[in-house]
Amino acid sequence: MESNAIEIRGLCKHYKGFSLNDLNLDLPYGCVLGLVGENGAGKSTTIRLIMDALERDGGTISVLGEDNRSKEFLDLKEDIGVVLDETFVPEVISAKQLGKVMAGTYKNWDQSAYDGWVKRFELPPDKKFKDYSRGMTMKLGIAAALSHHPRLLLLDEATGGLDPMVREELLEVFADFAAEDGHAVLLSSHIVSDLERICDYIAFLHKGKLVLCEEKDVLLDKYGILKCSKEQLSNIPEEAIHGKRIGTYGVEALVEREFMPRDAVVDRASLEDIILYMVKGEQK
Amino acid sequence: MLAMLRKDLYVMGKYTIVLVITWVVAAGVLIWLPKTDASFLYYLMPAMSTTIALNAVSADHECRWDRFAAMTPLRPWQLVLEKYLFTYGTLALLGGLSFLAAWAAASGENNSSTWAAIVLVLLLIATSLPLVYRFGRQKGGMILMIFWGLVAALILGAAHWNYGLIETAFGWVEEVPAPALAAGTTVFLLAANVWSFYLSVRFYARRQRGWYD
Numbered sequence: 001m002e003s004n005a006i007e008i009r010g011l012c013k014h015y016k017g018f019s020l021n022d023l024n025l026d027l028p029y030g031c032v033l034g035l036v037g038e039n040g041a042g043k044s045t046t047i048r049l050i051m052d053a054l055e056r057d058g059g060t061i062s063v064l065g066e067d068n069r070s071k072e073f074l075d076l077k078e079d080i081g082v083v084l085d086e087t088f089v090p091e092v093i094s095a096k097q098l099g100k101v102m103a104g105t106y107k108n109w110d111q112s113a114y115d116g117w118v119k120r121f122e123l124p125p126d127k128k129f130k131d132y133s134r135g136m137t138m139k140l141g142i143a144a145a146l147s148h149h150p151r152l153l154l155l156d157e158a159t160g161g162l163d164p165m166v167r168e169e170l171l172e173v174f175a176d177f178a179a180e181d182g183h184a185v186l187l188s189s190h191i192v193s194d195l196e197r198i199c200d201y202i203a204f205l206h207k208g209k210l211v212l213c214e215e216k217d218v219l220l221d222k223y224g225i226l227k228c229s230k231e232q233l234s235n236i237p238e239e240a241i242h243g244k245r246i247g248t249y250g251v252e253a254l255v256e257r258e259f260m261p262r263d264a265v266v267d268r269a270s271l272e273d274i275i276l277y278m279v280k281g282e283q284k
Numbered sequence: 285m286l287a288m289l290r291k292d293l294y295v296m297g298k299y300t301i302v303l304v305i306t307w308v309v310a311a312g313v314l315i316w317l318p319k320t321d322a323s324f325l326y327y328l329m330p331a332m333s334t335t336i337a338l339n340a341v342s343a344d345h346e347c348r349w350d351r352f353a354a355m356t357p358l359r360p361w362q363l364v365l366e367k368y369l370f371t372y373g374t375l376a377l378l379g380g381l382s383f384l385a386a387w388a389a390a391s392g393e394n395n396s397s398t399w400a401a402i403v404l405v406l407l408l409i410a411t412s413l414p415l416v417y418r419f420g421r422q423k424g425g426m427i428l429m430i431f432w433g434l435v436a437a438l439i440l441g442a443a444h445w446n447y448g449l450i451e452t453a454f455g456w457v458e459e460v461p462a463p464a465l466a467a468g469t470t471v472f473l474l475a476a477n478v479w480s481f482y483l484s485v486r487f488y489a490r491r492q493r494g495w496y497d
Contacts, residue, residue, distance in 0.1 A: 015497070048354075048494075051354065051355050052493075053351070053354035053494075054493055054494045055493045055494055055495065074357055074359065075357060077355065077356060077357040078357050080355070082352075082355040084348070084351065084352060084355070086348050086351070087347060087348065088347060088349055088351065088352030090291065090295045090343055090344075090349065091347065092295055092298065093291070093294050093295070097290075097294050100287075100290060101287045101288075102287070103287065104285075104286050104288075104290065105287045105288075105356050105357070106357065107357075154355075
C-alpha cells in the first residue's frame with residue numbers, strides 16, 4: 001500500500017480575486033493533518049479540489065493511491081467521508097430519513113453504525129433538520145460521513161461554531177478514527193487549539209499559499225518565543241526571527257531555536273503563536 | 285439514484301400533497317357547480333409538475349445538496365436522471381388526476397385538453413431543466429418565460445394578423461391520421477427530452493465543478 005492517503009503536487013486554482021498557488025501536501029496514513037488558515041485562505045477550495053469537485057488549473061492530486069481525475073476515483077469516493085462546513089441536508093428531512101437516503105447513495109452504508117452514531121451523538125431521529133442546532137448539524141454530518149466505513153475523512157471546519165464540550169467529543173472521534181489501521185484524517189479549521197490537540201501534521205495556508213507544512217512536534221520544537229528588549233533583539237540573527245510584537249516594555253519574537261545563541265531563554269510557542277507571528281511577521 | 289428520488293419525495297412530498305388536495309377540492313367544486321367550465325383545471329394540473337420539478341432543483345441548490353453530491357460516488361448523469369424521473373413521475377400523477385377529473389365531469393372533450401397539456405408540459409420540461417441547470421432557478425426561469433412568451437406571441441400574433449399562415453403551418457395536423465399523429469408526437473417528445481437530458485447532464489457536471497461560479 002502507498003504511504004500517503006493524499007499527495008498533492010503543484011496544485012493551482014485561480015478565481016477572480018483569489019489564487020491557490022503551487023500547493024504541495026502529503027497526508028500519511030494513520031495521521032491527522034490539520035489544514036489551518038484564515039477565512040478565505042483556500043481550505044474549502046483545497047478539499048473540493050481533493051474530491052475533484054472543482055476544476056483545477058494545474059497540478060496533480062492522488063487520493064488513496066488513485067489519481068483523482070481517473071474514472072476509478074468516482075468509485076473510490078465510497079472510501080472517503082466528507083463533512084462540509086455548510087449544511088447540505090434539506091431542512092424538512094430528519095436524521096432517520098437521511099439514513100435512508102444515504103443507504104441508497106453508498107454501497108458500504110452501514111445502517112446499524114449510523115443508528116449507533118445518531119444515538120451516541122444524542123440526535124433526535126425524527127426531528128426535522130431545520131430545527132437542529134449548529135452542533136447537531138455537524139454531528140449529523142459526521143455520523144453520515146462515518147457510517148459508510150471510509151478510510152479517509154475530509155472535515156471542513158467540522159468543529160467551527162461548536163461549544164467546547166461538543167468539540168472535545170468530536171475531536172476524540174476523529175482521533176480514534178485516525179488511529180485505526182489504514183485510516184487518515186484531513187481536518188481544516190481556523191481553531192488552532194483544536195488542531196494542536198489532535199493533529200500529527202500542520203499545514204498553514206495563508207491567502208492561497210502554503211506557508212508551512214510540518215510535523216506538529218517538529219514545529220513546536222523548532223520555534224519558540226523570545227522575550228527581550230529591542231537592543232537584545234538586534235543582536236539576534238535575522239534568519240532566526242519569524243515575527244515580532246513590539247510593546248511598551250520590550251519585544252516578543254517568534255524565533256527559530258536553531259539559530260539562537262545558547263544562553264538565550266526561549267519559551268515554548270503554541271501553534272497559535274507560531275501561526276499568528278508568521279502572519280504578522282509578513283507585515284513587520 | 286432511487287435514494288435521490290426518495291430525498292425529493294421527502295422534500296417535495298408535502299408540497300405536492302397540499303397542491304393535489306387544493307386542486308381536488310377546486311375541481312370538485314367546479315364540477316359540482318352547474319354551467320361552470322372547469323377545463324382550465326385539466327391544463328393547470330399537469331403544468332404544475334414543472335413547477336414541482338423546478339422547486340426540487342431549487343431546493344437542492346439552496347441547501348447545497350449539489351455540493352455534497354459532488355463528494356459522493358453518484359455520477360452527474362444519475363443525479364440529473366433522477367430529476368427527470370421525478371418530474372415524469374409527478375407529471376404522470378398529476379396528469380392521471382386530470383384524466384380522472386375529466387372522467388368524473390363526464391366531459392369527454394376535456395381528455396384531449398389534458399393530452400394537449402401533457403404534450404406541452406413535456407416540451408416545457410425539455411426546455412426548462414437544461415436552462416435551470418445552466419443558469420440557475422431565477423435566471424433560467426426568466427429565460428424560459430421569455431422563450432415561451434415569444435413563441436406564444438409569434439403564434440398568437442400570426443393568428444391575429446394572418447390566420448392563413450397558421451393554417452399553412454399547422455393545418456396539415458388535422459389531415460394526419462390520429463395514430464400517426466400520436467406516434468409522431470411521441471417520437472418528437474422523446475427526442476426533445478433525450479436531447480434535453482444530454483444538455484442537462486453537461487450543464488450539471490460543469491456547474492458542479494464550479495464552471496459557472
